[in-house]
C-alpha cells in the first residue's frame with residue numbers, strides 16, 4: 001500500500017516535541033547520528049518551547065548521507081520512536097535547519113564554526129573521534145585521522161581537526177566567543193576536548209595569539225549524557241509507519257529515560273535546557289560522568305561481551321541470563337562503586353535498580369554488537385582505574401578481569417577459538433593491531449600478555465602481572481568451558 005512520506009505539509013503538529021526551531025541557527029552539531037537526534041535535539045526543542053531563542057541546529061554528518069538525505073526529504077522532521085515495557089509512542093522533532101556532509105563540503109564546516117551567529121558547537125564524534133592515546137593521555141598526532149590535518153585546514157578531514165581549524169578561523173574573523181560542548185561518553189568530556197583541540201593546534205604550530213584567544217573565548221563545559229539510543233532498523237520504520245500513518249525514513253528509536261548534567265559555562269548564551277525533564281546544571285558534573293561511565297557504560301560493556309559470547313543478540317536477552325546479572329551486580333558493588341566519589345545526595349542503590357530495569361527493555365531491543373563496539377576506546381575509561389584501585393590494595397578485581405577477558409575473546413580471540421556471529425559484528429578499530437600484536441603467541445597467557453603490555457591499556461595495569469594472569473585464566477575458561485563457566489569462576493562460584 002502506498003504510504004505518504006512525512007514532511008512539513010502533513011506533519012501532525014500535536015505529536016511535536018517542544019517547539020519547531022526558527023530559521024535562524026545558533027548551534028552547529030558535528031557528527032549527526034542517533035544520539036544527538038534523540039538527546040540534544042530533543043532537549044533543544046523543549047527549551048525553545050519554554051523560552052524561544054534562535055537555536056536552530058546545523059547538522060554536520062561526517063561522511064555518509066544516510067541520515068541527512070531522508071531528513072532533507074522530510075523538511076528536517078523525524079520521529080522519536082519511544083519504546084519501553086510501559087508502551088510505545090511516536091513524537092516528532094523539528095529543530096534542524098541546515099544539513100550537510102563534512103567530506104563533501106569541508107570549507108562549510110569551518111565557516112559554520114566561525115559564524116558568529118553560532119553560539120555553541122556540540123559534538124557526538126564517538127570516543128575514538130578524540131584520538132586520545134590510551135597510554136599517554138595525549139592526542140595521537142600521528143594517527144591517520146589527525147596527521148593530515150596538521151599541515152593546514154585543507155587537509156583536515158576528522159571532526160576534531162575541523163573543529164580546531166574552525167576555532168582558528170573564528171579567532172581571525174568575528175572573534176565572537178563560543179562554547180564547544182562534547183556530548184560523547186567521556187570522562188571530563190569538556191576538559192578532554194579542550195586538551196585535544198589545544199594539542200592539535202600546538203602540533204600544527206598555531207601562533208600564541210590564537211592560542212590565547214581560544215583559551216579566553218572558547219569554553220568547554222563538562223557534561224554527562226544519558227539515553228539509550230539504538231540504531232534504526234526496518235522494524236523501527238514499520239512501527240513508526242503503523243502509529244503515524246506516514247513513512248519516516250529517518251526515525252530514531254529510544255528509551256523513555258533521559259538525563260543530561262552540564263556545567264553552566266557557556267560563553268555566548270545557551271538554550272533554556274533546564275526546562276527539559278532530566279536536564280540539570282551542576283558543579284559536580286565530573287562525579288556524574290564517573291557514575292554514568294562506570295555503572296552504566298562499564299556494566300554495559302560487560303553485559304555485551306558476556307552476551308556476545310553466550311549468543312544473546314540484544315542487551316535485554318543477555319541481562320536476563322542469571323550469570324550475566326550476577327556478574328554485573330558484583331562488578332557494580334565490589335568494583336565500580338567503591339572507585340567513585342558520588343555526587344552530593346546521590347542514591348546509588350536507586351540508580352543501580354533503575355539501570356537493571358533499563359537494561360531489561362525488550363521493546364527497545366538494543367543490540368549487543370552496538371554496545372560492544374569500539375571497546376578499545378571505551379574500556380580505557382571503564383576498567384583500568386577501578387582495577388588499579390583494588391590491585392594496589394592487594395585485591396583481585398575479578399569482574400574487571402572478566403570484562404577484559406571477554407572483550408579479548410570477542411575481538412582478539414586466541415588461535416582456534418571462534419567467538420561467534422555477534423562478536424564478529426562488533427566494530428573494533430584496533431582489530432587488526434590486536435591481531436598483529438598477538439600473532440605467534442604460544443599460549444593464552446602469552447596472548448593476553450601481548451595485549452596487556454602492547455599499548456592497548458595503561459602501562460601501570462600491564463605491569464600488574466597478577467592481573468594479566470587472572471585475565472589469561474578467565475580467557476582459558478571461556479575457550480575451554482564457555483563464558484558462563486568463566487563468569488562463575490570470577491564470582492568465586
Ligand SMILES: NC(=O)c1ccc[n+]([C@@H]2O[C@H](COP(=O)([O-])OP(=O)(O)OC[C@H]3O[C@@H](n4cnc5c(N)ncnc54)[C@H](O)[C@@H]3O)[C@@H](O)[C@H]2O)c1
Pocket residue numbers: 030031032033034035036061062063124125126127128129130158159160183184185186225226227228229230
Ligand atoms: N547511542 C547511545 O545510546 C548514546 C548514549 C550516550 C552517549 N552516546 C555518545 O554518542 C556517540 C555517538 O553515538 P550514536 O548512537 O549517535 O552513533 P552513530 O553511529 O549514530 O553516530 C556516530 C557519529 O560519529 C561519527 N564518527 C564515527 N567514527 C568517527 C571517528 N573516528 N571520528 C569522528 N567521528 C566519527 C559518525 O560519522 C556519526 O556521525 C557515542 O559514541 C557516545 O559517545 C551515545
Ligand SMILES: O=P(O)(O)OC[C@@H](O)[C@@H](O)[C@H](O)[C@H](O)CO
Pocket residue numbers: 127185225226227228229296297300301370371372373374378
Ligand atoms: O555509546 P558508546 O559507544 O559510548 O557505548 C555504548 C553504550 O553503552 C551507550 O551508547 C549507552 O547506550 C549510552 O551511553 C546510554 O546513555
